[in-house]
Amino acid sequence: MRVSDRVAAMQFSPIRRFNTYAFEAEAEGKKVYRLNIGQPDVETPPCFMDAIRKFDKKVIAYAESGGVTELLDAIIDYNKQYDMNYEHEDILITNGGSEALVMTFTALLNQGENAIIAEPFYTNYNTFCGQVGGSLHPITTKAEDGYAWADREMIESAIDENTKAICCISPGNPTGRVLTLDEMRLVGQIAKEHDLWIISDEVYREFAYDGRDVASFGMLDEFADRVIIIDSVSKRFSACGARVGCVMSKNREFMDSVLKLAQGRLCCPTLDQIGAAALYRLDPSYYDEARAEYEGRRNAAYEEISKIPGVVCQKPGGAFYLTCKLPVDSVEDFLMFLLKEFDDNGETVMFAPAEGFYVTEGLGKDEMRIAYVLNQEAMRRGAELIRLGIEAYNNR
Amino acid sequence: MRVSDRVAAMQFSPIRRFNTYAFEAEAEGKKVYRLNIGQPDVETPPCFMDAIRKFDKKVIAYAESGGVTELLDAIIDYNKQYDMNYEHEDILITNGGSEALVMTFTALLNQGENAIIAEPFYTNYNTFCGQVGGSLHPITTKAEDGYAWADREMIESAIDENTKAICCISPGNPTGRVLTLDEMRLVGQIAKEHDLWIISDEVYREFAYDGRDVASFGMLDEFADRVIIIDSVSKRFSACGARVGCVMSKNREFMDSVLKLAQGRLCCPTLDQIGAAALYRLDPSYYDEARAEYEGRRNAAYEEISKIPGVVCQKPGGAFYLTCKLPVDSVEDFLMFLLKEFDDNGETVMFAPAEGFYVTEGLGKDEMRIAYVLNQEAMRRGAELIRLGIEAYNNR
Numbered sequence: 001m002r003v004s005d006r007v008a009a010m011q012f013s014p015i016r017r018f019n020t021y022a023f024e025a026e027a028e029g030k031k032v033y034r035l036n037i038g039q040p041d042v043e044t045p046p047c048f049m050d051a052i053r054k055f056d057k058k059v060i061a062y063a064e065s066g067g068v069t070e071l072l073d074a075i076i077d078y079n080k081q082y083d084m085n086y087e088h089e090d091i092l093i094t095n096g097g098s099e100a101l102v103m104t105f106t107a108l109l110n111q112g113e114n115a116i117i118a119e120p121f122y123t124n125y126n127t128f129c130g131q132v133g134g135s136l137h138p139i140t141t142k143a144e145d146g147y148a149w150a151d152r153e154m155i156e157s158a159i160d161e162n163t164k165a166i167c168c169i170s171p172g173n174p175t176g177r178v179l180t181l182d183e184m185r186l187v188g189q190i191a192k193e194h195d196l197w198i199i200s201d202e203v204y205r206e207f208a209y210d211g212r213d214v215a216s217f218g219m220l221d222e223f224a225d226r227v228i229i230i231d232s233v234s235k236r237f238s239a240c241g242a243r244v245g246c247v248m249s250k251n252r253e254f255m256d257s258v259l260k261l262a263q264g265r266l267c268c269p270t271l272d273q274i275g276a277a278a279l280y281r282l283d284p285s286y287y288d289e290a291r292a293e294y295e296g297r298r299n300a301a302y303e304e305i306s307k308i309p310g311v312v313c314q315k316p317g318g319a320f321y322l323t324c325k326l327p328v329d330s331v332e333d334f335l336m337f338l339l340k341e342f343d344d345n346g347e348t349v350m351f352a353p354a355e356g357f358y359v360t361e362g363l364g365k366d367e368m369r370i371a372y373v374l375n376q377e378a379m380r381r382g383a384e385l386i387r388l389g390i391e392a393y394n395n396r
Numbered sequence: 397m398r399v400s401d402r403v404a405a406m407q408f409s410p411i412r413r414f415n416t417y418a419f420e421a422e423a424e425g426k427k428v429y430r431l432n433i434g435q436p437d438v439e440t441p442p443c444f445m446d447a448i449r450k451f452d453k454k455v456i457a458y459a460e461s462g463g464v465t466e467l468l469d470a471i472i473d474y475n476k477q478y479d480m481n482y483e484h485e486d487i488l489i490t491n492g493g494s495e496a497l498v499m500t501f502t503a504l505l506n507q508g509e510n511a512i513i514a515e516p517f518y519t520n521y522n523t524f525c526g527q528v529g530g531s532l533h534p535i536t537t538k539a540e541d542g543y544a545w546a547d548r549e550m551i552e553s554a555i556d557e558n559t560k561a562i563c564c565i566s567p568g569n570p571t572g573r574v575l576t577l578d579e580m581r582l583v584g585q586i587a588k589e590h591d592l593w594i595i596s597d598e599v600y601r602e603f604a605y606d607g608r609d610v611a612s613f614g615m616l617d618e619f620a621d622r623v624i625i626i627d628s629v630s631k632r633f634s635a636c637g638a639r640v641g642c643v644m645s646k647n648r649e650f651m652d653s654v655l656k657l658a659q660g661r662l663c664c665p666t667l668d669q670i671g672a673a674a675l676y677r678l679d680p681s682y683y684d685e686a687r688a689e690y691e692g693r694r695n696a697a698y699e700e701i702s703k704i705p706g707v708v709c710q711k712p713g714g715a716f717y718l719t720c721k722l723p724v725d726s727v728e729d730f731l732m733f734l735l736k737e738f739d740d741n742g743e744t745v746m747f748a749p750a751e752g753f754y755v756t757e758g759l760g761k762d763e764m765r766i767a768y769v770l771n772q773e774a775m776r777r778g779a780e781l782i783r784l785g786i787e788a789y790n791n792r
Contacts, residue, residue: 001560001591001592001593001622003503003504003649003650004503004504004506004509004528004653005506006502006506006528007502007503007653007657008653010657010660011656012655012659013656013659013660016461016659037458039458040455041455042455043454043455044454044455044456048456049451049456052448052449053448053449055445058439059436059437059438059634060440060444060445060634060635060636060637061435061636062435062636063637065409095491095495095661095664096661096662098660098661098662099491099661102660106400106402106403106527107400107403108399108400110400110401110402111507111529113400124659124660124661124662127656127657127659127660127661128660131502131528131660132400132402132527132528132529133507133529164397195397196397226397238456239456240456240457240458241456241457241458241459241663241666241667242456242665242667243491243662243664243665254399257399257400257403257404258403259408260406260407261403261406263408263409263412263520263523264406264409264494264520264523264527265491265495265498265520266494266520266636266639267639268491268639269491269637269639269668271637271638271668272665
């Protein structure tokens with residue numbers, strides 16, 4: 001009586017596993033600035049709850065497997081502002097971007113096949129891919145280069161005969177790296193030459209700063225038959241707990257495949273879909289306001305982090321993460337120090353060690369990721385605590 | 397650029413694929429009695445929406461991966477009425493019973509391994525199991541025997557060297573077969589002798605009629621280390637669209653494994669969990685009322701179906717399904733006739749052909765499943781339409 005090899009090989013979430021020590025620190029009376037997880041303190045637009053409160057059917061019935069019509073309609077209209085034309089049959093609603101990714105890997109990878117992805121990358125991809133017996137081959141990037149990866153030689157060196165897809169997270173988690181539309185075109189061209197699918201995770205789409213244009217693989221018609229877009233309301237509308245995402249593609253065989261999986265699990269929750277439809281109907285000015293808010297936080301966090309002597313960091317262009325190299329041998333050991341031994345006026349700070357975002361053994365040990373999900377003042381104080389912590393840690 | 401072998405081998409839902417023809421019949425002005433899908437017309441208890449409407453946090457934030465504490469507490473208390481003692485760490489909240497099953501198969505089966513299950517069985521098990529490269533080995537049952545399967549010889553003949561688990565759906569979908577606690581003990585004993593897991597799908601737990609006691613593998617302490625219980629609010633509380641289920645086990649290695657998968661997809665929707673907690677807090681008299689309602693529907697449906705000359709049917713003991721043999725060569729062809737050619741005073745009827753519930757090639761072609769999800773009058777009329785339809789079909 002054993003569990004499967006695939007779950008035995010999996011790790012507990014490296015983002016969440018330090019939570020216990022943070023709770024202990026809080027129990028001792030310390031204030032912990034939690035910069036470790038992408039849970040913003042930004043208010044969910046009230047139209048979400050308003051739409052749900054108005055639901056008046058007597059029976060909470062199954063929804064259609066592919067999604068509630070009013071949500072699909074709202075996504076179609078939302079896409080049009082970026083000149084992306086997806087029809088009902090090109091979109092399938094999922095339980096967050098997470099289920100969209102699980103379904104995509106299930107639909108694409110046979111056991112032993114792989115997808116390539118720039119590392120460091122959002123660590124749960126390992127779980128999504130590993131649970132169907134696939135693997136991720138890394139395109140290794142460097143803090144010194146701002147984690148750039150849109151380079152033909154780098155990408156092609158990761159492809160082998162078992163590669164089925166190129167994964168692209170832009171704006172990127174955990175690096176904040178943003179691809180331009182031209183860089184996306186290069187990735188598309190390489191995918192075409194090697195006959196690969198493109199899995200484009202665009203959940204941070206609007207969070208691109210310094211005047212960058214919104215860029216999506218959905219804008220590149222020449223690759224439409226191989227592009228799969230992963231999306232979600234979690235970050236865009238600060239509605240992480242709604243668990244509403246979607247997968248979009250113009251490739252019929254792929255969409256038929258994910259529909260089979262979707263029919264198996266029947267449907268996504270009805271109420272959250274109704275709330276999400278209201279979110280997608282928000283005035284586009286909402287995105288400008290949200291972007292400005294996060295850009296301010298990014299600026300504050302980056303300014304403070306840059307003051308740390310010995311840090312290696314470039315200003316992230318998007319999403320709400322900053323990954324950098326710290327002047328310590330082991331970031332995990334340093335984090336334990338922060339939670340167990342350090343405080344400044346009763347306060348300490350928590351981040352995500354970046355090692356879990358790499359698949360290449362030994363990389364990322366001296367890197368951390370912070371999420372700029374708190375307000376500017378809190379971000380400045382959190383970054384200051386990291387700086388003070390390093391001084392104390394290196395002077396022990 | 398191909399999709400994976402596993403999705404290529406999957407079917408579209410045999411329960412849902414006749415929907416198109418039903419819509420066409422309705423567009424022509426026919427009334428269609430939809431007995432094909434387990435979507436009851438019973439009102440969802442209003443406490444579900446009431447609890448959700450009261451939610452007043454500003455941010456719809458991620459929940460804990462394992463589930464919201466107030467829901468876990470409510471399930472723990474609900475279990476106690478059946479002398480089942482599960483702690484927080486023994487329960488993990490899932491997106492309906494569906495995700496609980498996907499996670500369970502992912503956690504147990506390596507590629508090429510199998511679980512055994514009495515056929516006919518709830519067809520989506522094929523999708524849940526197939527998406528991780530596993531397969532289902534049938535214990536074939538017969539309409540003539542009321543689909544009985546709790547027999548040592550029948551069960552052991554389905555086990556081979558790659559078998560990892562025995563699946564048990566009781567009360568059963570699609571047959572309505574209910575296992576007694578003694579029969580569960582026999583299944584447990586066989587599992588123990590062959591060192592197998594027990595996956596017990598108990599989503600219809602309270603729907604056992606004719607004075608039958610509620611029976612659960614959770615009551616059998618001697619098998620606690622190998623028992624995995626799948627549960628859901630969908631049927632018990634007529635809340636199919638809430639998509640709240642759970643997986644429960646006392647086996648730590650198994651629960652750690654599903655927690656890894658749960659952390660990967662972050663969490664289930666916050667609001668639906670809050671609503672579900674209120675459902676589990678309903679007075680136990682709710683189950684008696686719901687049971688009486690469905691028992692009346694069962695009686696009405698069975699009485700009418702029994703009137704059909706040549707039908708092979710035993711009275712189902714639980715759930716809300718009735719599967720039987722009809723006096724036609726092809727039930728699928730007959731269903732198409734009902735939807736496209738037949739009507740009686742402008743009315744026709746829809747059921748689920750049972751062939752999709754079998755894995756053994758050729759079985760079930762002359763069987764159908766109806767769900768007694770409509771009120772008694774509608775059930776009688778639906779069954780009458782099947783009888784009239786058979787007369788017309790066989791006299792063409």
